[in-house]
Structure formats: C-alpha cells, structure tokens
Amino acid sequence: MLAYPTIEAAESSLGRNLTLPERLWFAYSADKSDYFLYCHNILFLFVIFSLVPLPYVFAELRRIPVFDRHKIQPKFRLSLQEMFRCYWDVMRLFFLVVGPLQLVSYPTVKFIGIRTGLPLPSGWEILMQLAVYFLVEDYTNYWIHRFLHCKWGYEKIHSVHHEFTAPISFAAPYAHWAEVLILGIPSFLGPAIVPGHIITFWLWIALRQIEAIETHSGYDLPWTPTKYIPFYGGAEYHDYHHYVGGQSQSNFASVFTYCDYIYGTDKGYQYHKKVLGKLKEEQKRAAQLNGGKRD
Numbered sequence: 001m002l003a004y005p006t007i008e009a010a011e012s013s014l015g016r017n018l019t020l021p022e023r024l025w026f027a028y029s030a031d032k033s034d035y036f037l038y039c040h041n042i043l044f045l046f047v048i049f050s051l052v053p054l055p056y057v058f059a060e061l062r063r064i065p066v067f068d069r070h071k072i073q074p075k076f077r078l079s080l081q082e083m084f085r086c087y088w089d090v091m092r093l094f095f096l097v098v099g100p101l102q103l104v105s106y107p108t109v110k111f112i113g114i115r116t117g118l119p120l121p122s123g124w125e126i127l128m129q130l131a132v133y134f135l136v137e138d139y140t141n142y143w144i145h146r147f148l149h150c151k152w153g154y155e156k157i158h159s160v161h162h163e164f165t166a167p168i169s170f171a172a173p174y175a176h177w178a179e180v181l182i183l184g185i186p187s188f189l190g191p192a193i194v195p196g197h198i199i200t201f202w203l204w205i206a207l208r209q210i211e212a213i214e215t216h217s218g219y220d221l222p223w224t225p226t227k228y229i230p231f232y233g234g235a236e237y238h239d240y241h242h243y244v245g246g247q248s249q250s251n252f253a254s255v256f257t258y259c260d261y262i263y264g265t266d267k268g269y270q271y272h273k274k275v276l277g278k279l280k281e282e283q284k285r286a287a288q289l290n291g292g293k294r295d
C-alpha cells in the first residue's frame, strides 16, 4: 500500500517527477496491501517451476540434437510419466509446505524492513543487493548442505533430493519437506542483512529458482549467459554431486565454486574432470586413427 493518494502527491513529496517504472508501480500497487504484494511470491514460484523447465522436458523427450549433444549423462533418460511424477510431487510440496511457509513468514519480511513504496530502487542498487543475496545464500547453503551429508542428515532428510542420480529440471526443489524449510533460511538471510524493495525480493526469489532449475537440468548448454558469471558452478558442476550420490563429499555449493575450492571439497570433481578429459582425448585420437586407416 503506497503512502500517497495520488501520483501528484507522490511527486510533490519526492520533489521530482516519477519515472515511468515508478508510475507503473504506482498504478499497480497503490491499492494493494503489502501482504498481498508479498504473496505474489507464491504465484511466481508456481509459474516459474511450471514453465521454465518445459524447454528441457521438450529437449529430453524429442532428443533435439542441439540440446542432446550437451546432455551430461546421455545414457540416463526419463519418460514423460516419470517427469510428470516429479513435477506433481514438487507441486504438492509447494502447496503443502512452501506456500503456507510464505503466508506465515510475512511478519518476518515486515520486521526485516522490505519496503513496497516509492521511490523505486535504481538498477545499480538492485544489482548490488542481488549480488549480496547470492553470495550470502551460497555460503550458508554450502554449510547446511554439507551438514545434510552427514550420516543422520542424509538418511533422514537429504536422500530424497538425491533420488535423482541424474537430475532433471523439475527435480530442483524435489526434496524432503524438512530440507525445503531448512534451506529457506539461506534464502531469507541476504534480504535480512541488506533489506531492499519488494521488487528486488521478487527478483531474487525468481532468479534463485531459475538458477536451481538450470543447475539441475542435466544439460550443460554452452550458450547459457551464466557461463559469463565468474566462479559460477552451473549444471555440470551440480550434476556431478548427484552422480556420485550419497557418498558425495564434493560440490556442495549451490551457486558458485569458490566455497568448494577454499574448503577442499571439489577434489573428487576435479579428478573426475581430468580423467574424463583424458578419456575423451584418447577416444578422439582413436577415431582419427581409424578414419585414417579407412582412407
């Protein structure tokens, strides 16, 4: 709910004309409660997790060559029914756990000072805050995830997320309800440390989910823009964590690679990459040799 009854009142209070995004925000949010605006998150989660994985599902079912050559575990294929079962379980989790959690966490959001009013934050401010949110989430998630790989944590909670040894995009939030609740903490910590505008908060939740979908997609697409983010883990990085499974003591980080590097938990992955690289090199050489003999 905005503090100003009209655009003119807002402009005279701010001492300047409203920008176009601010006018649009005024038109949209002036008569809506802060609680209602916050609850948009639930809708975003449902929409993002229903729509963003679809290109990957389509690529998997139709085996589109431009995608298929970048499949990380090519021998692993799921049917439409199996993918739909995963989607259905995730939606049930959203409906029973994530949605209610969002509804009751509003007082916390209000307490930490996420604002809904004018002026809107600048693009630079949004970018800086998002960077902090990603870094804080990544670091906290790293340690919680590492704890979930202890014997008790894995057997009681985290094994559900590892049911997919070759993850698919729908499996990003596929987890035990307790894990969903625990991993909500790192997501809220960044905004609690550096509270911003609700638009930044929406963006943060949306981008974090899209990132999780990409890292669980099972495809290491070379043209994805995230390839340009320094120290970004990506699909291949997290895929290895699922590939190794319960014994995995490698690649715990959710977004970046620096935590695993600093704490020495990327050694298995680095070794695996080295061996795989050598193997590919040998196969390439053998294919060239065989080609030469045929000539």
Ligand SMILES: [Zn+2]
Residues within 6 Å of the ligand: 145, 149, 158, 162, 241
């Ligand atoms: Zn794990």
Ligand SMILES: [Zn+2]
Residues within 6 Å of the ligand: 161, 167, 172, 216, 238, 242
């Ligand atoms: Zn995962």
